[in-house]
Amino acid sequence: MFLINKFLINGKKLPGLNPFDRGLAFGDGVFRSIKIENGIPRFWQYHYEILSHDAKSIHITVPTSRILLNDIKRLFTEKGNYVAKFILTRGVSERGYQFKANIEPTRILLKNKFIPIEAKLYREGVNLQVCKNKLSENTMISGIKHLNRLENVLAKLEIRPENFDGIQLDKDNNINECISSTIIIRESNKILIPLQGRSGVSGVTKKIIIDKLSTLGYVIQIKKISLDLLMRSDEVVITNSIMGALPVRKVKNKIWKKFQLANDINQIFNDTP
Template sequence: MPTIQIPSFLVNGNAEALGISALDRGLAYGDGVFRTFPVRHSQPVNWDLHYARLAADSAVLGIACPPAAQLLNDIQQLFDNAASAVCKIILTRGVGLRGYRPPDDVLVTRIVIRSVMPDYPPENVQHGVRLHLCQLRLSEQPALAGIKHLNRLENVLARMEWQDAALAEGLLLDAHDTAIECTSSNLFARFGDVVCTPDLSRCGVAGVTRSRILSRLPELGYQAEVAPLPLQRLLQADEVIICNSLYLAWQVVEVAGTHWQAQPLAAQLRLSLQE
């Protein structure tokens, strides 16, 4: 039998689509939202949480989020029974004429992309990771804080700051030298039995894995705290963790000339998140 060619993306459920309209507002203005998560054996991992965040982020922008069943059908079309792959869902407000004011009758564009799971170095789990301290500072916009909107130029510019493969991520601060997140990860710092994650009410992205960790910390014997995290306080932490939905949790062993010895929290979190 011939090998079935699995398409790498769908546009509005269409595997034959070659792209999106040049008039799409996602292209023109970054007018949309997205989510990225693993898919295993054709099943999206933690789908209910990711869909809930996608719908909530869409609501902030006034975009009609497609029904969960429709997106799940797209995923089923796109993903075979491979052990692990990555799904990215992009929703844009759709096609419109020139001008910032959205059309009244616009139809949402939905894009589902399949890609291979990144081949992370095993040393990241075994020995922890080093971070680049980014020079770029995140701007504050409370109206967009927390959501994964398509305007990610800050992250692009920050990621361009380093080429050293030994640096796994870049630490992002705001204009007040407060630690917010990494270029594609959320951030936690442990002080004794208190584990703090930065307040994201003014900028930053609230990831699903961040929320999962916050809910699981009490089960692991830690007090969860959401609060501003100045860089100098971060550097005094007993342990620093970064997380996202693909690799779950890594310990940070170096940033800005500060070093940490191996600690147990990252491994505890990975085990808890895998359950």
């Protein structure tokens, strides 16, 4: 029962989730992970925009921003840094894939401790591993942060202790994303972001980078990125909305020593509410 103060279900402190919820049975829902600083959600406008897009893409009714912010206010009452996870499922139904037209969505808010990344990793960079398992393709749900994350779970099992994250490739051996982060590369003043037309998740920090990094003189391009292109690049960075931007030091036998891009991205993040 000690966990009851660490989650809300539909805005209430309930003892548990209805086992007939479609999020459990089918992964029928979407989610967002959000850093909370002294009760305030970082990048809320971006998170809500993407959550709304993802939910509407699979025909789930989205609660208003005010309802979700009220949930955050109720659960995150202490000062300090935390990680919130909003889960939005299609709701409760009986057995079978079909559901009623008037089904009510279930919203779940989880409260987790924020565990900061070691400061030296922002200075010295991290190592990445290339995952063996390739991402499957489904243009219907590509880019959506849906609840079925088995590919990420299984990919995480591959990662050796010395590596921070894993690079996930598509069936054509192009880079799509990392297991828990967006990956971008720099060639001179060009910022290259992987094309994700058939698989992967399109996250908040990717959207912020596309919207704002050009103000620092960079040219943003979204394109297919091979491993060879990554290995020839001037810098590599991984990023998500919890940790910010981390420079990449090593992939396979390639070592990078330039880390300015991560600093520039983190400055953009710091200036974004």
